[in-house]
Amino acid sequence: MAQNKGTNDIRVGVITYYNDVKRFGFLKDNISQSEYFFHVTGLLCNRIETDDKISFKIDEYRGRPIAIQIDRI
Numbered sequence: 001m002a003q004n005k006g007t008n009d010i011r012v013g014v015i016t017y018y019n020d021v022k023r024f025g026f027l028k029d030n031i032s033q034s035e036y037f038f039h040v041t042g043l044l045c046n047r048i049e050t051d052d053k054i055s056f057k058i059d060e061y062r063g064r065p066i067a068i069q070i071d072r073i
Helices: none
Strands: 007-019 024-029 035-039 053-061 064-072
Touching: 035 053
Parallel strands: 035 064
Antiparallel strands: 007 024, 007 053, 024 035, 053 064
């Protein structure tokens, strides 16, 4: 799982892609415009869809940034 090398800053963004079957997706940070991968295990809410506005944090997994603690706002 995540190695806790990310930042604790809460960020705001939008879901740009989500595949409910494969249980992963991508989101875009509103400020940096960076896109991050996420897995369904990083969701705090029960359901998420493309274009949902969300809050999230960044962690590191296998040397790459990953979005965690994703919740709809």
